[in-house]
Amino acid sequence: MPRPADADAGRMKRVAIAALCIFALTGGVASAGKLLTGKDIKDGSIHAADLSKRAKSSLAGRRGPRGLPGQAGPQGPQGATGAQGAPGRDGANAAAAVVPVNGVHVTLCGTGGGGGGCLIDASEATCPAGHVATGGGWESTPGKPALTATVGFNSRNAAGDGWIVAMANNGPAEIEFYAVVQCVKGATTAQALGSAPSRAALVRALRAAR
Numbered sequence: 406m407p408r409p410a411d412a413d414a415g416r417m418k419r420v421a422i423a424a425l426c427i428f429a430l431t432g433g434v435a436s437a438g439k440l441l442t443g444k445d446i447k448d449g450s451i452h453a454a455d456l457s458k459r460a461k462s463s464l465a466g467r468r469g470p471r472g473l474p475g476q477a478g479p480q481g482p483q484g485a486t487g488a489q490g491a492p493g494r495d496g497a498n499a500a501a502a503v504v505p506v507n508g509v510h511v512t513l514c515g516t517g518g519g520g521g522g523c524l525i526d527a528s529e530a531t532c533p534a535g536h537v538a539t540g541g542g543w544e545s546t547p548g549k550p551a552l553t554a555t556v557g558f559n560s561r562n563a564a565g566d567g568w569i570v571a572m573a574n575n576g577p578a579e580i581e582f583y584a585v586v587q588c589v590k591g592a593t594t595a596q597a598l599g600s601a602p603s604r605a606a607l608v609r610a611l612r613a614a615r
Contacts, residue, residue, distance in 0.1 A: 503539070506530045508568070508584035510546055513554065517577035527571035529562060529604045532588035539587050541568025546581035554580060562603070569604050 508530030514523035532538055538561045545552050553576035562569050568586035 502589070504533065504536060504588040506532055506586050506588055507544075508570075508586070510581055510583045512579060512581045513572070513574035515574060515577045515579050525557070525571070525573040527558065527569055527604050528582060528584040529567055529569045530584040530586035531562075531567035532586060535590055536588035537565050537591045538562070538568050539589055541570070541584060541586040543570040543572075543582050543584050546583065549581040550576070550578045552580050552582060553578075554582075571604075 508528040511526045511528040512523075513526055514521070516524065528543065530541065541561070542559065543556075552572075554572040554574045556570065556572045558569060558571040560569065561567065566588075568584050570582070570584040572582065574580050
């Protein structure tokens with residue numbers, strides 16, 4: 406006797422439920438396997454090449470602050486001496502070298518000898534040709550007594566190329582002196598010309614005044 410359709414449908418439903426129970430008890434397919442955790446991974450077994458780009462980017466931290474400057478290192482060894490430079494050009498004053506010139510030695514008699522014209526005289530120092538006087542004075546002749554005299558004139562000559570010194574001896578001993586001039590290359594100036602009398606005129610004036 407044929408079974409009713411409702412009876413067959415119920416039987417199929419019971420079979421399907423039993424199959425699902427067996428599937429669950431046996432562990433299912435491979436895709437439903439055990440979930441891996443950090444305990445299941447051996448240290449050092451995963452490398453950067455094994456990670457995805459997204460995983461790598463998630464591991465990168467933000468840039469840290471700039472570090473402090475380090476201490477200065479020790480001084481290095483001295484370098485080798487450089488090559489000598491080329492000689493420089495002559496300066497603008499190279500031709501203005503000072504040339505000292507001594508005048509004629511003049512002897513003045515002492516007051517103990519009776520005095521007179523020999524107590525007063527002058528010495529003149531003249532620069533070389535093409536030079537002018539820039540300064541001057543006098544010196545005592547070495548080995549002679551110290552000067553005890555009155556200087557009546559101590560300046561450039563009228564031409565500007567020499568120096569004249571005139572003096573009168575005030576002591577009893579004979580003395581000796583000479584004029585000194587400092588010269589440089591150059592032409593005489595209008596200011597120098599006529600600024601002093603000649604040596605002979607100067608001596609005459611001083612003797613007359615005494």
